[in-house]
Amino acid sequence: MSITSNSGISIPNDSLAQANKTTLVQIINELASELSEVKSELSDVREDTDRLSREVADTRGKVSEVREDTDRVWKKLADTNGRVSDLEENGERDISDTSKSDNNGSNNEGKHTESTALEQVVGLPDDVAMNSLSANQKRARSIAKRVDEYGKSVPAGVAITSSRMRDILSGLEDKRVHRQTVQRVMDFLKRFGDGHIDTKETRGGKTVTVFSETVVESITSVVTGESREGVIPTII
Numbered sequence: 001m002s003i004t005s006n007s008g009i010s011i012p013n014d015s016l017a018q019a020n021k022t023t024l025v026q027i028i029n030e031l032a033s034e035l036s037e038v039k040s041e042l043s044d045v046r047e048d049t050d051r052l053s054r055e056v057a058d059t060r061g062k063v064s065e066v067r068e069d070t071d072r073v074w075k076k077l078a079d080t081n082g083r084v085s086d087l088e089e090n091g092e093r094d095i096s097d098t099s100k101s102d103n104n105g106s107n108n109e110g111k112h113t114e115s116t117a118l119e120q121v122v123g124l125p126d127d128v129a130m131n132s133l134s135a136n137q138k139r140a141r142s143i144a145k146r147v148d149e150y151g152k153s154v155p156a157g158v159a160i161t162s163s164r165m166r167d168i169l170s171g172l173e174d175k176r177v178h179r180q181t182v183q184r185v186m187d188f189l190k191r192f193g194d195g196h197i198d199t200k201e202t203r204g205g206k207t208v209t210v211f212s213e214t215v216v217e218s219i220t221s222v223v224t225g226e227s228r229e230g231v232i233p234t235i236i
Contacts, residue, residue, distance in 0.1 A: 046202055097122055116215060118192035136181065139190040145223050147211055155223045158216050162186065162207040 025133075038096075074178070121141050124132070129141060143150060143165060149170055151158035162182050169177040186209050190197050196215035201207055 116192065116194040116196060116218065118189065118194070118197070119218055119222050120216065121192060122219055136184045136188055139172075139181070139185045140192065142172060143168065143185065144189065144219055147216055148220055151211065151216075154210065156210050157209045157212040157214075159210045162209075165209070 017110050073124045109216055118140075121129070121133070121137065122144050124141075129138065133141065141159065147158055147160070151160045151166070162179070165185065166179065167179055169182065186207070189201050189211075193211070193215060197214040198210050199207065200210055
């Protein structure tokens with residue numbers, strides 16, 4: 001049996017069925033190929049998702065470590081504040097004892113008896129400081145140990161601008177130090193200075209750390225070893 005087309009050509013039914021079958025197979029093959037591509041893309045998406053999940057997990061772990069480190073630093077600072085209070089009380093007693101000795105004609109005139117927390121930090125042995133101090137505390141110690149060299153003499157004592165301090169720290173570490181890091185170092189110096197170190201702003205808008213002449217002399221004595229007996233190394 002055959003079918004006559006509009007053009008008058010007779011086409012056998014079996015030929016038409018074969019043509020339809022061939023077209024259907026082609027369509028199925030194309031769909032199978034598209035499905036394979038979709039599966040491949042889906043596999044890539046799953047891999048990306050797994051990778052992102054691992055990165056998120058790693059980030060959360062790092063955040064947790066940072067929080068633990070921050071808690072450790074604050075605990076050390078709290079311990080430092082407690083030690084500073086003890087040192088202040090001991091310093092007051094030492095001054096009182098020295099005054100009594102002077103009144104009795106002793107030869108202790110001129111002996112250094114008051115000790116700031118910064119002097120305690122500067123007086124630490126290098127290996128102890130390396131293992132006991134935080135990164136910014138070590139930076140503050142480095143600045144303090146050579147304050148007479150790094151700073152500039154002013155009426156209030158010795159001053160170091162934040163930009164100068166940043167250049168010094170960058171040179172010591174062979175990399176550019178962030179401004180936030182410099183600010184934290186200045187905060188440590190002021191805190192450890194027990195009132196002998198202050199942070200001020202000049203008329204030109206520059207931030208400076210000012211060391212009193214008294215604390216500069218005391219720190220210099222500790223560094224040169226002239227007042228080792230008057231400084232009790234403190235682990236922070």
